[in-house]
Amino acid sequence: QSALTQPASVSGSPGQAITISCTGTSSDVGDYNYVSWYQQHPGKAPKLMIYEVSNRPSGVSNRFSGSKSGNTASLTISGLQAEDEADYFCISYTRTSIPGVFGGGTRLTVL
């Protein structure tokens, strides 16, 4: 089962916007609108930030948004805050790797 491809790290200054990409294939990201994004702080359980490509759960800041184009999904965080510093993981449903695959994760550093 091949993991989705995410950049290992991204960084940004407070107030800026950053985008994290999640690249898969036509068997996963490209074929389904079941892409989710999770935020994980050290020692904590992951937290759902985006589901079904672009939907935000109740309680998640509208600074977080998701999109997809072809085989690549993206998470954008606008108005960066210190508390956004964390690891971010994408996941996609897939027909070839049941039940699904995570990306390798991206460490976000707020400078």
Place this chain on the structure above:
Amino acid sequence: EVQLLESGGGLVQPGGSLRLSCAASAFTFNNYAMSWVRQAPGKGLEWVSAIGATGITTSYADSVRGRFTISRDNSENTLYLQMNSLRAEDTAVYYCAKDRGEYSFGSFDYWGPGILVTVSS
């Protein structure tokens, strides 16, 4: 408030077995798919296994298929993961996760705190 609490982890020798449990509360358990997700020390997340709301549909990652069995008791609001023939590479924190719907598509809106499984001699 929705709560998920894992139990049953610990230290086990290679080739041994463990059974993880996840006690769920404050939601209608039999309406939602559930999954086990693990994270090896310092590594990323791996979706290990999923089970539909009724318990009929199950799925497994290639890395555990044939060794792990997921099940649920909807009368007791509990999710299980029976882990056999454990290997060193199964060492990880195991999370119980609730999906948003009756089938699992990876949208886990609630997670347990996780429980550590260590496979070592």
